Amino acid sequence: MGDMDARRVSVDRLVGRSSGQGLVAIPLALIVVITVVDIHSPSTIHLGPLLVIAPALTASIAGPRLTALVGVVAVAAQVFIAVFHGGLATANHIAQIIALSVLSALVVFVCHVRERRDRELSRARSVAETAQLALLRPPPRRIGPLRVAWLYMTAEDETQIGGDLFAVARAAHPSTRVIIGDVRGKGLASIGEASVVLGSFREGAHRYATLPELTAALEVSVCRDLEDVADTRHDPGEHFTTALVLDIPDDDSQAEMIDCGHPPPLLLHDHQVTVLYPRRPVPPLGMCELPAASHRTDPFAFEPDDILLLYTDGVIEARSPTGAFYPLAERVASFPTSSPDTLLRHIHDDLLHHIGGQPADDAALLIIERTASHLHRPHLPARTLDGRRRIHHGGSS
Numbered sequence: 125m126g127d128m129d130a131r132r133v134s135v136d137r138l139v140g141r142s143s144g145q146g147l148v149a150i151p152l153a154l155i156v157v158i159t160v161v162d163i164h165s166p167s168t169i170h171l172g173p174l175l176v177i178a179p180a181l182t183a184s185i186a187g188p189r190l191t192a193l194v195g196v197v198a199v200a201a202q203v204f205i206a207v208f209h210g211g212l213a214t215a216n217h218i219a220q221i222i223a224l225s226v227l228s229a230l231v232v233f234v235c236h237v238r239e240r241r242d243r244e245l246s247r248a249r250s251v252a253e254t255a256q257l258a259l260l261r262p263p264p265r266r267i268g269p270l271r272v273a274w275l276y277m278t279a280e281d282e283t284q285i286g287g288d289l290f291a292v293a294r295a296a297h298p299s300t301r302v303i304i305g306d307v308r309g310k311g312l313a314s315i316g317e318a319s320v321v322l323g324s325f326r327e328g329a330h331r332y333a334t335l336p337e338l339t340a341a342l343e344v345s346v347c348r349d350l351e352d353v354a355d356t357r358h359d360p361g362e363h364f365t366t367a368l369v370l371d372i373p374d375d376d377s378q379a380e381m382i383d384c385g386h387p388p389p390l391l392l393h394d395h396q397v398t399v400l401y402p403r404r405p406v407p408p409l410g411m412c413e414l415p416a417a418s419h420r421t422d423p424f425a426f427e428p429d430d431i432l433l434l435y436t437d438g439v440i441e442a443r444s445p446t447g448a449f450y451p452l453a454e455r456v457a458s459f460p461t462s463s464p465d466t467l468l469r470h471i472h473d474d475l476l477h478h479i480g481g482q483p484a485d486d487a488a489l490l491i492i493e494r495t496a497s498h499l500h501r502p503h504l505p506a507r508t509l510d511g512r513r514r515i516h517h518g519g520s521s
Contacts, residue, residue, distance in 0.1 A: 147185045151178035151194050159201045163208050172205045172220050179228045188236040195228030259319055261326075263292035263490075268300050268374050273464035275472055275489040277438070287314030288436045288488035289365075291322050293329035298374045301329040301338065304490050305367035305386065305409070306436040320349045321365050321409060335371045336419040339382045339406075342369070343419075347412040364410035368434060372426060372492070380421040384408050387440060390453055391424065392431040397457045400424055431461055431493045438487030439471075445480050464491040 155178045162171040179195040202224050206217035263272045272292060287307035295301050303325045307314040324345035325338075332338040346365065368386040372379045381389070383402035391398045404420045426432060433456060442450040452471075459470040468491050475487075 148182055148190050148194065151181045152197065154178050154181070155198055155201050159205060162205050167209055170220070172202045173224070175202055176224055176227045179231045183231050183235040187239055188232050191235045192232045195232060198228060199225050259315070259322060260289065261291065267292055268294065268298065269495055270300055270372065271464050271493040271495055273468045273491045275468055277483050277487045287318055288438060288486040289318040289322055290434070290488055290490045291325050293326055295330050295371070300372045302370040302372065302434070302490070302492065303367055304434040304436065304488065305365045306438070307365045308363060317363060317365060320346055321367065335369060335380050335382055335421050339369050339384065339419045342367070343409050346410045364408040366408045377425050377427045378423050379426040380423050382406065382419055382421055387435060387437050390433040390456060391426070392433065392456070392461050393427065397453055399453055426494055428494050431464065431467065431491060434490040434492070436486065436488045438483060438485035439475065439489060441485060442475060442479050442483055442487065444478050450475055450478050464493050467491055
């Protein structure tokens with residue numbers, strides 16, 4: 125997805141540059157029209173001052189060099205008009221030529237400043253995208269028996285990363301460990317706290333044999349390192365991260381999760397959408413009050429062709445112009461689920477249509493599909509966990 129976005133940006137820039145140069149014909153044609161009409165008009169009518177429109181228009185569609193060129197042509201046209209209406213010695217024509225020259229120079233200067241700021245902004249966006257890739261380390265499309273697709277949207281236009289986080293790592297048993305979380309707050313201020321959680325997860329995912337041990341280690345690490353990345357003196361107790369931590373074995377259909385105050389995942393199985401409400405939720409990471417023994421897992425069945433949808437609250441709390449929250453579970457039930465990528469595109473397009481603009485909060489989606497066909501399938505009451513809600517799928521698989 126990152127490569128596709130990079131290619132799209134490059135194409136957009138190329139198309140924008142080519143179309144901008146082509147549109148320069150419009151102000152040049154405008155100069156010709158104004159010049160011809162002015163020459164054939166009575167001497168009491170002066171259309172020369174309108175020539176300033178040409179460099180001003182060029183500045184909106186091209187860079188400073190083309191703007192300067194059009195400005196020079198406009199001044200030359202004004203001189204040409206002056207020759208046909210009394211000569212260059214008249215005070216009126218001299219004033220018009222000087223005024224047009226000064227205004228054209230100002231337009232070129234403004235265009236130059238704008239282009240320099242655009243380059244700086246482009247470099248900042250490139251750095252932000254690189255930081256996102258370094259911090260999030262987007263998961264591969266295939267990991268073990270799983271297919272993965274992801275989406276990350278930020279609330280701040282000039283950043284590519286915020287307080288939402290996710291990561292996928294392989295464990296030794298073998299299994300796949302997954303985390304998705306949401307740091308309190310959004311934007312650049314929450315990046316440090318997100319980096320602590322992600323670093324701890326990647327370090328512990330292959331080290332700890334069980335999910336409770338991994339989650340307890342995350343809590344200890346976050347509590348220990350939080351003061352290094354955030355000022356907790358002015359707002360103690362306000363720095364925490366909701367997280368959902370999962371363990372998905374390769375050869376067993378029984379997966380496990382620990383929900384640390386995070387929105388529950390959705391499970392798509394046999395044309396049904398099930399909300400996996402946890403029976404044993406624990407407080408968010410960073411509260412620094414929960415003993416390690418309190419981390420207990422919630423098992424659930426994750427079988428071949430099942431799809432697991434993980435998300436942050438920026439998705440379900442996205443509001444329409446009328447104030448309605450985005451009904452993720454209901455909308456997912458109406459989409460075809462042929463692949464994680466297809467489902468992700470449907471959700472992305474539908475979410476933006478629901479919002480009617482840019483998201484007001486950071487939002488992340490992680491979609492995982494099990495593809496292995498030979499699994500040990502123990503008898504599990506996992507599909508009747510307390511508090512689950514089923515939603516029938518309206519699309520085709």
